[in-house]
Amino acid sequence: MSPRMLVARMDSVGDVLLAGPCLRAVAAGAESVTLLAGPRGAAAGALLPGVDEVLTWCAPWIDPEPPPLIEADVHALVADLRRRRVDRALVLTSYHQSPLPLALLLRMAGVPWIGAISADYPGSLLDLRHRVDGDPPESDRALSLAEAAGFALPPGDDGTLAVRVPLPELRELTGSPGYVVVHPGASVPARQMSASRSAAVVAAFAAAGHRVVVTGAPGDGGLTAAVARGGGIDLGGRTTLAELAAVLAHAGVVVAPNTGPAHLAAAVGTPVVSLFAPVVPAGRWAPHGVPTVVLGDQDAPCRGSRARECPVAGHPCLESIDPEEVVAATVRLAAGITERPQRRLTTGGVS
Template structure:
């Protein structure tokens, strides 16, 4: 296959940064909880390469909650960045405050992490304006000198963790493994008095309607797992309360809101099996080692996000319109045409190994 990377990428004269000498490094990933959890291997690799450096994460308000669970993260800069907003005021400088904040912190390097469909150039420009001397990122398209270390993008299908570790490897930071990990605080609440010692967790929510397996099918799974003798906890956010209670029905234990992300991690860690849509909950289950059945909509490519740290079964249907990245499916969610019996069977297979 011919090399289609831009000739300006990784241009001569720009050697690997001196990571061991750095005092402060910023990792940029202003996305959702699952995206932040997948940066764990990045921070682990950086900690080994730059042992004296403070490692900070630039996170979105939604993703910042996950940062406290990552063992190697020292600090968090929370911002609603311009390149993640749809409605910007004409003539304004929405990133001005962020630029000032980053400049005051005095970072030696910024590592811009992106999915295959995202551009690193807006973040690189913010870092340049903030005076960050080393700016690293992946890109297919031309962006001039905004990145000091511009690494050609790998194939779109590559797993997100591999994509991020490949970026680091290209600038002299070797991988320290692909496994996800989180640090669950000792004071995280696990409501064992409510759920008992043997339980499953069902998480029917997702960030958009196109990723949600139908509630009535989740409810059928809850009834089947309860029939197996498990307490079935149905978890979700406060905004998902109606969905959580509908799925729980008369046999499940609804937990909508009231649990922080650390509490949820503690809850998932003790579950015999977790059943969830493609969402942050899957990556959290992956990180704590809980067996997980994932209902994967065709909004993305499975191999980019597949759980790899824990035992998992990913259920989906191949469709010609995937990956669509639609918020609402314009068809009939053929990619999620999966029966409750299939999900229950997958959950039982995973439990047979777990118990």
């Protein structure tokens, strides 16, 4: 009998999107799949093929602005999980996070089998303690856990990112397909250009004859308004995540920092110019599976620091990018030239 599965990914939209291939592999061999997500990433879970239900809970050991750990909240989660009678669970985490606090709660909920990637000794908390060599792209890392647990992608699934279709129709907001999307914001300041630099990028695209659409999260209205003054349509805060996916799907290229919408662009098959601050490794976190050009000094002093605020005066890794260089990168993408290795692919595609 196929198991009732729970897969946990407790952080942001981008992280949840990168879990997509893992979730599809699990779904191919499961009776049902529940995704346990944090409030920052739950909306992405609803877009993923293979997910039957999204359960939302904020993990204080994962969230970047963690709430207090409240005993009643923990017991409510444990009781909810127990009612679901989950057969097996996989806990997905980033390399710097521990799966063990959630594994403990899953054990309290009576989950009989739990797997995770763990550098720490898990004792009896894990049935599968998976190890990953090297520093692979994050979605490959997550997929390797599913494979170690005995799940495989179905025939014809190439293991790239994907979202559910059909997506909403938004041409009344964007006009005809083929525009450039500039998404200036990121979850932390260290990963994004200044508003003035992003506006200069938009102006450079407009001067080169490109139609530009500027996108942003609900709280980014001031940022996107300033950036769009360079010659773009301002959609900041005007789209749901599914609607944003539709906007990105009809773009010729997406220009974005290391943020969830960059991975959403990859999930809808749109090439990406990645304005990537090296506070985390580009090899793991830059978009993949689509033509991509990575811009930004990957050897800057902030490299590997995971800094939320740039520790270097002037934020040179991103502010030194010439707007004309960004425009030129789209030309290289159109010519089929990329500057980072793409993920391993098998034949076929996701229907």
